[in-house]
Amino acid sequence: MSAKPSADDTGPRAVTAPTHARLDDQAFDELFRESAADVHAYAISLLGNRSAAEDVTALAFERLYRARARLDHGRGTPRAWLFAIARNAALDELRRRRRQPQSELPAAEMADDQGSEEAFEQIVRRASVRDALAALPLREREVVLLKFHGQLSNSELAKALDVSESNAGTRLHRALTRLREECNGLEREEEIA
Numbered sequence: 001m002s003a004k005p006s007a008d009d010t011g012p013r014a015v016t017a018p019t020h021a022r023l024d025d026q027a028f029d030e031l032f033r034e035s036a037a038d039v040h041a042y043a044i045s046l047l048g049n050r051s052a053a054e055d056v057t058a059l060a061f062e063r064l065y066r067a068r069a070r071l072d073h074g075r076g077t078p079r080a081w082l083f084a085i086a087r088n089a090a091l092d093e094l095r096r097r098r099r100q101p102q103s104e105l106p107a108a109e110m111a112d113d114q115g116s117e118e119a120f121e122q123i124v125r126r127a128s129v130r131d132a133l134a135a136l137p138l139r140e141r142e143v144v145l146l147k148f149h150g151q152l153s154n155s156e157l158a159k160a161l162d163v164s165e166s167n168a169g170t171r172l173h174r175a176l177t178r179l180r181e182e183c184n185g186l187e188r189e190e191e192i193a
Contacts (some may be wrong), residue, residue, distance in 0.1 A: 023068035023078050030062060031078050039086050042149035045133065046090045046142060056093055076159035084152040084160040087142060093098035094138070132182035140175035147172055 023031070039060055044053035063085045064078070071081055133141050144150055146160055158168035 001023045014121055023064075023071050024144075027078070028065060028068060031082065035082055036061070038149055038151060039082060042083065042145050043086060043090050045130075045145045047093055048134075052093055056086060056089045059089045060179070063089070063137060077156055079150075080152060080156035083146055083152060083156070084162075087146060087160060091138075091142070100120055128183055128186045129179075131186055132179050135182045136175065140178055143168075143171045143175045144179060 002052045036057065040053055043056040043060075044050055047056065060082055064082050067081075068078075069077050071078060075081075076084075133144065136144070143157070143161070146157055150157075150160070152160060154169050154172070155165050157172065158165040161168055161171070163171070
């Protein structure tokens, strides 16, 4: 459906809706409330450091806020833009510090769940997934983290990675297959030990 210009409309802007639309303060606040925890979880999973993840999260929202008047909604949702910014900031941090995620169990996590065998098994499973994620190449790890921590659709994932939707789906499939293989390999190692 295309907009038809009325007699008092002039110029090409009257014919098509602009794709550049400002992310107003209310929409930005709502995006922050809905996405801050997800961005932080993504960053901490990729960086392995809570402090660095907090810095990346703050930086991503700051950059999005400064760019909110220039967002091109034709190139993705504000959430996809936010995760693309967070991804770039986290990768910059990894390059700057040349650091890989840590796969150790946090002491606080162990202390909270000491009494329950089921909780302990859950911690062990999380640690296995964390170790398997750490074993993935950065390119595959970031796809998995964007998809699940970011809760991005394949279309949003494609925009965050600046690839086609088909390519994003293929990358995700390959990364998940490799993650599953890594998890299975870790389980076999634990059974042998």
